[in-house]
Structures are given as C-alpha cells and as structure tokens.
Amino acid sequence: MKMKLLLSGLALALSSGYTLTAFSQVKPDVLVKQRQAAMTLQGKYYGPMAGMAQGKVPYRADVVTYNASLLDALSRMPWDGFTDATKDVKSATLPSAWSEAAKFKQAQDNFQNAVQGLVRASKGGDEAATKAAIGAVGKQCGACHQDFRQKN
Amino acid sequence: MKMKLLLSGLALALSSGYTLTAFSQVKPDVLVKQRQAAMTLQGKYYGPMAGMAQGKVPYRADVVTYNASLLDALSRMPWDGFTDATKDVKSATLPSAWSEAAKFKQAQDNFQNAVQGLVRASKGGDEAATKAAIGAVGKQCGACHQDFRQKN
Numbered sequence: 001m002k003m004k005l006l007l008s009g010l011a012l013a014l015s016s017g018y019t020l021t022a023f024s025q026v027k028p029d030v031l032v033k034q035r036q037a038a039m040t041l042q043g044k045y046y047g048p049m050a051g052m053a054q055g056k057v058p059y060r061a062d063v064v065t066y067n068a069s070l071l072d073a074l075s076r077m078p079w080d081g082f083t084d085a086t087k088d089v090k091s092a093t094l095p096s097a098w099s100e101a102a103k104f105k106q107a108q109d110n111f112q113n114a115v116q117g118l119v120r121a122s123k124g125g126d127e128a129a130t131k132a133a134i135g136a137v138g139k140q141c142g143a144c145h146q147d148f149r150q151k152n
Numbered sequence: 153m154k155m156k157l158l159l160s161g162l163a164l165a166l167s168s169g170y171t172l173t174a175f176s177q178v179k180p181d182v183l184v185k186q187r188q189a190a191m192t193l194q195g196k197y198y199g200p201m202a203g204m205a206q207g208k209v210p211y212r213a214d215v216v217t218y219n220a221s222l223l224d225a226l227s228r229m230p231w232d233g234f235t236d237a238t239k240d241v242k243s244a245t246l247p248s249a250w251s252e253a254a255k256f257k258q259a260q261d262n263f264q265n266a267v268q269g270l271v272r273a274s275k276g277g278d279e280a281a282t283k284a285a286i287g288a289v290g291k292q293c294g295a296c297h298q299d300f301r302q303k304n
Contacts, residue, residue: 034192037188037192038189038193041189041190041229044186069225070225070228070229073225073226076222077193
C-alpha cells in the first residue's frame with residue numbers, strides 16, 4: 001500500500017441553508033437516492049475506523065487521516081436531500097425527520113462536529129485520542145439513526 | 153442561501169494502491185454499491201456546475217467552489233471498488249475496465265486531474281477559466297464512460 005499525503009488546502013463551505021434545488025429541480029426520488037448514497041459512503045469510510053477503534057483491525061494512522069478527511073466531505077452531503085418533497089418517497093427515514101425538524105438539524109450538526117473533531121484528532125497523532133474521536137462519531141451516527149431512521 | 157467558506161486545510165491522501173479490502177473483507181456487491189454511490193454523488197455536485205458552464209443556470213462562484221471541493225473528495229472514492237471480485241456483479245461497467253486496466257487507471261487519473269484543475273480554477277476567481285475547467289471535467293466523465301461503461 002502506497003499512500004502519499006497531499007495537503008490540498010481544500011476549501012469546503014459550510015452548507016447551512018444550501019440546497020441544490022435552488023439551481024435545478026431535482027426529482028424527489030433522485031434526492032433520496034443521493035442522500036442514501038452519501039450514507040453508504042459514510043459507512044465505507046467510517047467502517048474501517050470503527051474496526052480500528054475496537055481493536056478488530058490494526059490501527060493505521062494514515063488510513064484514519066485519509067478516511068476522516070473523506071468523511072468530513074461526506075458528512076456535509078445528505079442533509080439537503082431531506083426536502084419536504086421527499087416525505088412520501090419510500091425510504092428508511094422516519095416522519096420525525098420532518099415533524100421534529102429542529103431536533104433533526106441538531107443531530108446533523110452534532111454528527112458534523114464529531115467528524116470535524118475526528119479530523120483534528122487524526123492530525124494530532126495521538127492514537128488514544130483519535131480512537132476516542134472515532135467512537136464519538138459512531139455515537140452520533142447511532143443517535144441520529146435511533147431518532148430518525150427505521151429499525152432494521 | 154447562506155454559505156460560509158471554511159478553509160479547512162483538509163488533508164487528503166492520494167489513494168494509489170489504497171484498498172479498503174486490506175482491512176476488511178467487503179463483499180463484492182457492497183463494493184459495487186459503494187462505487188455506484190460515489191458516481192451518484194459526483195453527478196449531484198457536477199450537474200449544477202455543468203448547467204452554469206452551459207449558461208442554463210446563473211453562475212454562482214461560491215457554489216462552484218463548494219461543489220468542486222466536494223467533487224474533489226468524491227473523485228477519489230469509486231476506484232478501489234473495481235476489484236477483480238466485482239467482475240461478475242451486475243453493473244454498467246464493461247469488461248474493458250479489467251481487460252484494459254492500465255487504460256482504465258489512466259482515465260481515472262485524467263478525471264481526478266481535471267477535478268483538481270477545477271478546484272484551482274474555482275479559487276482563482278476567473279469565471280471564464282472556471283467554466284472551461286468545468287467543461288474539462290465533463291470531458292473526462294464522458295471519455296471514461298465511453299470506454300468503460302455500458303451505453304444506456
């Protein structure tokens with residue numbers, strides 16, 4: 001495995017209030033597909049970190065830094081897909097995502113903040129602190145799913 | 153729409169040779185779902201920029217910067233999902249992705265380079281140059297789909 005770190009100075013924009021639909025009319029089922037895609041990829045990059053935090057796979061600091069940076073981008077992607085127009089599209093989202101909109105927004109913010117905490121921790125080089133930050137992200141995944149997602 | 157630019161100094165790692173499967177055995181159908189999710193989200197963030205480059209929707213420099221930064225992250229995500237184990241999973245990928253592996257890798261690199269060119273252009277503030285860079289990304293999307301993806 002070869003990994004070269006690239007400090008790209010990537011400029012990200014906080015997306016409060018940003019919606020794609022300001023620019024084009026995206027169909028509700030497409031919005032649902034896109035938000036589900038973001039969740040799928042959050043799982044892709046979070047999963048191996050969870051395994052490391054739990055000691056199930058060897059800890060790799062470079063992989064955590066890489067995955068955390070991609071998770072940072074992904075943590076911004078699902079939320080503008082939860083428009084009112086998608087309420088009736090079949091998905092695992094509970095009605096509470098709309099009826100408790102402020103609480104849902106807080107859960108999104110908590111998750112994004114936890115991910116940004118992980119990004120910082122992963123750059124700090126302290127393995128124990130980074131593992132704790134991985135756990136803190138998982139806690140927010142679970143909290144949001146508990147309140148706003150159908151149980152499997 | 154409120155957008156606050158956050159220069160996060162996000163550290164990304166180039167992923168040549170990086171595969172998730174070094175850490176866990178991810179099932180082939182999950183790998184396909186994940187790579188398709190990355191393509192879905194590339195479309196989400198590229199689409200509005202294409203519309204702007206073509207003059208179909210008003211040009212918004214802040215949106216282009218934001219979308220380009222997320223596309224940068226997304227441009228790194230699909231490729232480790234094209235493992236040999238996924239060859240026989242139903243998808244739109246042509247056999248050429250494996251039989252012409254070097255050419256496929258070059259197409260991935262061309263796309264990632266074009267996206268990074270767009271990120272730079274979007275920070276430069278020159279609308280014409282940024283629109284040209286948006287077009288250059290679309291050209292690489294199309295080139296790769298032409299050679300490695302089934303026609304609709």
